[in-house]
Amino acid sequence: DVKVTQSSRYLVKRTGEKVFLECVQDMDHENMFWYRQDPGLGLRLIYFSYDVKMKEKGDIPEGYSVSREKKERFSLILESASTNQTSMYLCASSLGSGLAVNEQFFGPGTRLTVL
Amino acid sequence: DAKTTQPPSMDCAEGRAANLPCNHSTISGNEYVYWYRQIHSQGPQYIIHGLKNNETNEMASLIITEDRKSSTLILPHATLRDTAVYYCIVRVASNTGKLIFGQGTTLQVKP
Numbered sequence: 035d036v037k038v039t040q041s042s043r044y045l046v047k048r049t050g051e052k053v054f055l056e057c058v059q060d061m062d063h064e065n066m067f068w069y070r071q072d073p074g075l076g077l078r079l080i081y082f083s084y085d086v087k088m089k090e091k092g093d094i095p096e097g098y099s100v101s102r103e104k105k106e107r108f109s110l111i112l113e114s115a116s117t118n119q120t121s122m123y124l125c126a127s128s129l130g131s132g133l134a135v136n137e138q139f140f141g142p143g144t145r146l147t148v149l
Numbered sequence: 150d151a152k153t154t155q156p157p158s159m160d161c162a163e164g165r166a167a168n169l170p171c172n173h174s175t176i177s178g179n180e181y182v183y184w185y186r187q188i189h190s191q192g193p194q195y196i197i198h199g200l201k202n203n204e205t206n207e208m209a210s211l212i213i214t215e216d217r218k219s220s221t222l223i224l225p226h227a228t229l230r231d232t233a234v235y236y237c238i239v240r241v242a243s244n245t246g247k248l249i250f251g252q253g254t255t256l257q258v259k260p
Contacts, residue, residue: 038192077193077250124192136183136240138248140192 037061038141040125046147053112055144057125064130066108067138068092068100070121077124083108084130115148122146153237158255161231167224169254171237174218181242182213184222185250186233193236193250196222200242227258 041056057066067082069092079092081100089100097119101109108127112119122145126138154172161167173182183198197204197211199220204211210223224231236253 076252077248126192132242136181136198136238136242136248137195138193140194143190143192 038125038127038139040123040141040144042144043142044145044147046149047112047115048149049116051112051115051148053115053146053148055110055112055123055125055146057108057110057127057141058106059108059125059127059139060106061127061139062105063127063139064105065128065135065138066102067126067128068098068108068110069124069126070094071124071143072121080110115146117148120146120148153239153251155235155237155251155254157252158257160257160259161224161227163229163258163260164226167227167231167256167258169222169224169235169237169256170219171222172219173237173239176217176239177241179241180239182211182220183238183240183248184209184211185236185238185248186231187236187253188230188233196235227256229258229260232256232258 038059047053065084068080069077071077078094080098083089083102086105099111122143124143125141128138181198181200184196185193187193196208199211213220234253234255236250
């Protein structure tokens with residue numbers, strides 16, 4: 035069964051802390067994505083990666099960075115967490131080409147609370 | 150990507166077919182229709198996609214009108230576990246990057 039896993043289901047951090055959210059997929063997918071989901075705003079893309087060490091900014095990259103050192107792993111980093119980064123964070127992956135490129139497989143999400 | 154319009158909410162009786170409509174009147178010839186759903190507190194789940202022919206898989210059927218300006222996702226025998234927000238997305242198949250999830254339709258399956 036295909037799977038996207040995220041390191042934590044729930045996370046509580048303090049303002050100013052550096053936060054790492056990790057995502058791992060076992061489908062050998064080229065593309066990986068980080069979204070955040072907030073009530074009334076839907077899903078918004080933070081960053082995506084189409085290959086190892088490659089990254090592209092999404093709609094709301096400010097305050098975030100990413101790392102993709104291995105194909106199966108895509109990390110989201112909050113350099114200095116702020117309360118407005120309290121949100122549900124969702125990781126997804128997909129194949130890199132062909133009709134399946136938009137069949138994104140999502141992880142269960144990490145609900146991050148920044149105090 | 151073409152804009153989509155969906156009703157904000159729908160109810161369906163358990164065991165009955167759920168028919169979820171989506172309007173995409175500005176769809177281009179090379180854009181596909183994708184459906185995802187999101188069950189509460191989970192990540193979105195891909196359901197099905199199509200270009201112009203009707204499609205069926207183990208989860209649902211997708212009916213696209215001949216002019217491709219609208220489509221209907223059909224869950225043939227809805228169960229309580231199908232209660233979720235359903236998103237219709239129109240996109241060129243070759244484009245990678247973000248999926249634009251609108252507000253979707255909240256389907257409530259009732260016993």
